[in-house]
Amino acid sequence: MPIHYYVTIVFILIGSYLLFALKPKKIGSYTLPSDISISIIIPARNESKRIQPLLKSLLPYKSDVEIIVVDDHSEDDTKAVVTSFGFQVIQPKKRPKAWKGKPWALDQGVLSASGDILIFLDADTIILKNGIEALLHTFLKTKTPLSVQPYHLMKRPIERLSVFFNVLVVMAANTYTIFKHKLTPRAFFGPTQVMLKKDYLDFARDPSVTNQVLEDIYLGQSFLKHGKNIRSIIGKGIVSFRMYPDGFHDMLSGFGKNFANGAIAIGMIQAILLSLWISAPYASINILVTAWISGELLLIPILIYVIFGLQLYIFSRHIGNFKPTIILLYPLHALFFLYVFIYSFFRIYVFKNNVWKGRSV
Secondary structure, three states: OOOHHHHHHHHHHHHHHHHOOOOOOOOOOOOOOOOOOEEEEEEEEEOOOOHHHHHHHHHHOOOOOOOOOEOOOEEEEOOHHHOOOOOOOOOOOOOOOOOOHHHHOOOOOOHHOOOOOOEEOOEEEEEEOOOHHHHHHHHHHHOEEEEEEEOOOOHHHHHHHHHHHHHHOOOOOOOOOOOOOOOOOOOOOOEEEEHHHHHHHHHHHOHHHOOOOOOOHHHHHHHHHHOOEEEEOOOOOEEOOOOOOOHHHHHHHHHHHHHHHHHHHHHHHHHHHHHHHHHHHHHHHHHHHHHHHHHHOOHHHHHHHHHHHHHHHHHHHHOEEOOHHHHHHHHHHHHHHHHHHHHHHHHHHHHOOOOOOOOOO
């Protein structure tokens, strides 16, 4: 068997190492603690079309939990939509130059919050039944800052092109490796977070966090740098989201923004491991195509191709509602990932033009 076959198998095994223990948390029947004050903070900019499912999911908590939506100077009717549900809306003061938009919106929400425990939710998330109770139950076990990557609920086939981005985000956390109990988590997911208000005030206002587009990653680093542990889990059964429902251009801009602005901040070793694993689909495709063109025996190339597809599906089904067709069709997803990589590189580093929701990031 040629050496590049063995190399590709090693790349695939790296993925099995990174997500060896990937498994959703079992959700029990929990109740809200009566002795702790809780504030939910939702930053929102031009989210009138996306925020309504979240607001509906929070209606059962309206009388028990403080819920604050920070309308970050939206140019649509986000504020009117939120007030129609009866939730509190605030607008942040003028943003200092040293702060990016989302960190500043979150900070303004925190300064208005009265709760001892803070739950941060992105506007496109949806809390599932008993979800807030499950978040608090998980958090209160250790009171360690907790981040949750929501279950990606997609409705159109084109949205499933996102599979490699979804899997890489979870891999980057370093939470589900073979040695999950011995290794330090490396990433702090952004869409859903739970922490003590004191921890936010102590660590989240650090300049290393406030001036970052991917403030979630740098917040995790700030916690770790100051000796504070972090936890990261996947949100199946707790919280879901639909990342980019408006189609291809929305996905391209969103993934490009995130990919180009600090995904490598997870650390060199983790970045190398992720880079090796993401090489596996391209290597698998190359082996199959090369063998077919040269007339070689196809059994082993087909086997390697299918093994990677199975691995990708096993991982992705815990992260979002990806379909088994991904086992054979993953070259389409790999092409999309490569396209976004090239697009974001030129947009950020060559043309220096990266705009998201009307702001340069």
